[in-house]
Amino acid sequence: MSLVNTPKPPYYAVIFTSVQTDFDREGYGKAAQKMIELAEKEEGFLGIDTAREEIGITVSYWKNLDSILKWKNNIEHTAVRKKGKSSWYKAYTTRICLVEKEYSWKLNQ
Amino acid sequence: MSLVNTPKPPYYAVIFTSVQTDFDREGYGKAAQKMIELAEKEEGFLGIDTAREEIGITVSYWKNLDSILKWKNNIEHTAVRKKGKSSWYKAYTTRICLVEKEYSWKLNQ
Numbered sequence: 336m337s338l339v340n341t342p343k344p345p346y347y348a349v350i351f352t353s354v355q356t357d358f359d360r361e362g363y364g365k366a367a368q369k370m371i372e373l374a375e376k377e378e379g380f381l382g383i384d385t386a387r388e389e390i391g392i393t394v395s396y397w398k399n400l401d402s403i404l405k406w407k408n409n410i411e412h413t414a415v416r417k418k419g420k421s422s423w424y425k426a427y428t429t430r431i432c433l434v435e436k437e438y439s440w441k442l443n444q
Numbered sequence: 445m446s447l448v449n450t451p452k453p454p455y456y457a458v459i460f461t462s463v464q465t466d467f468d469r470e471g472y473g474k475a476a477q478k479m480i481e482l483a484e485k486e487e488g489f490l491g492i493d494t495a496r497e498e499i500g501i502t503v504s505y506w507k508n509l510d511s512i513l514k515w516k517n518n519i520e521h522t523a524v525r526k527k528g529k530s531s532w533y534k535a536y537t538t539r540i541c542l543v544e545k546e547y548s549w550k551l552n553q
Contacts, residue, residue, distance in 0.1 A: 337463065337535070338461050338462075338463060338499060338535055338536070338537050339461070339537075341537075341539075344539075348457075348459060348539065348541055350457060350459065350503055350541075350543075352447050352448070352493045352503070353447075354446065354447060356551075384461050384499060384501055385497075385499075385501075386495040386496055386497040386498070386499055386500060386501045387495055387497055388494075388495040388496055388497065389495070390447060390493060390494075390495055391495060392493055392494075392495045392501040392503060394459055394461070394501060394503075420549065420551075424549070424551070425550070425551050426446070426447055426548070426549065426550040426551065427447070427548070427549055428447050428448075428450075428546060428547070428548045428549075429546070429547045429548075430450075430453075430457065430543050430545070430546045431543070431544050431545040431546075432457055432459075432541035432542060432543045432544065433541060433542045433544060434459075434539050434540070434541045435540050435541065435542060436539070436540040437537065437538070437539045437540075438537065438538045439535070439536070439537045439538075440529065440533070440535065440536055440537075441534070441535040442465075442529075442533070442534050442535065
């Protein structure tokens with residue numbers, strides 16, 4: 336398991352935090368995986384970090400606001416967001432962020 | 445479990461992603477909890493979201509860059525970061541981000 340390697344800033348991050356319902360976890364997992372695969376095909380997609388414990392946090396990285404908007408308007412992504420509201424989420428927050436600085440560190444480097 | 449309520453943007457987010465070693469998980473957990481308690485006392489601290497699965501993602505929210513810099517220079521926080529490099533982390537990335545837009549949704553609201 337490794338972290339995303341993003342280019343030198345500036346670039347954009349979309350921070351998506353969520354609380355799940357208890358309903359249809361399997362369907363949710365499949366849809367989440369499918370969305371990652373679709374996002375990876377988008378122009379301007381730079382990578383994604385995701386973890387879920389009591390809450391879920393998914394951070395996707397993008398070249399610019401235009402690439403984020405295109406992903407938002409992707410037809411399959413739009414359909415899945417509706418399903419998210421009707422079935423999978425109790426609450427969520429999306430934050431659109433300009434990444435100004437980045438510092439990385441690795442053991443034995 | 446609920447998500448952080450942040451003020452209307454703009455404000456700042458610090459996205460900290462990490463991969464842990466297998467060493468001293470208990471010490472890590474205690475230090476992580478202590479750091480959240482300390483950060484909450486800092487002026488300009490707006491909240492924190494955290495989750496760990498294969499990787500850890502912690503997003504803290506701050507009023508401005510000055511409040512982030514003060515927290516970075518906190519003596520206990522600085523000591524814990526050294527311990528993180530020597531014991532707890534295989535790799536980490538810190539991203540300093542300007543939150544430009546935020547959208548929240550809750551069930552039954």
